[in-house]
Amino acid sequence: MADAVLFEFLHMEMVAELCAHDPDPGPGGQNMNLSVLESMGFRVGQALGERLPREMLAFREELDVLKFLCKDLWLAAFQKQMDSLRTNHQGTYVLHDHSFPLLLPMAAGLQYLEEAPKFLAFTCGLLRGALCTLGIESVVTASVAALPGCKFQVVIRNA
């Protein structure tokens, strides 16, 4: 039995359940579901952050915190590391995962591209929540170019 998949299955069900309430939502309805997913992710990210050893909370540099998310948080949540991390050195970071586990079930084709935001909202919140616990306020968005790859853009507030 693979325990890692339990989180993935539960996440999939949660997306299905939240989006089933509005089978044909207007733009506002869909956004509300995404924002519910995002805030669930935020609270889970916060809670994960609070379980970190104290010395990890004392990161000096912003970049160190981002590297930590790409390595340790990603490994804990998805059993892999982020594939690349780029920054403009002005508070914007782009985290690129070439094969994001929560998008794998729909990796078969481009026809599912418009479904992708539903499967990314929770993780955007997860990153934002973990950053928040580590003392960094941010805005996190995600974009998909080629399934199952995706990019998370982290913009640090007041950077």
Place this chain on the structure above:
Amino acid sequence: MADAVLFEFLHMEMVAELCAHDPDPGPGGQNMNLSVLESMGFRVGQALGERLPREMLAFREELDVLKFLCKDLWLAAFQKQMDSLRTNHQGTYVLHDHSFPLLLPMAAGLQYLEEAPKFLAFTCGLLRGALCTLGIESVVTASVAALPGCKFQVVIRNA
């Protein structure tokens, strides 16, 4: 970082989110939320069951299947084994977990006892779904006597 807690945190958020829609539901409303949680668990249990190696699907005896759930499924989902398994040899099984991880956050006192069903519905479904994939139709209910311990009763249909 502890990856096992990711599932627990997500489960907690899901319970909170589903039950937040009806802050003061009638008896029917509360039951509907529980049934939504139970069917999410059912589908996750089914999906987990489908990932089992083929030879595991060929269990001969009902009791072997139940032992498998108590050992392997529980270990995969909750990083511990079930504490005891009893049967009346007529298709009814009682699975006793002395310290059920999803109840631990409310283990502080009896005042939370009435909240417990919300935190057990998903797992009832999980057991029912895994049993279903293994070819056994069942009814699974849960009861709490002393937090954080709980008992799952599995009644096999047409036993």
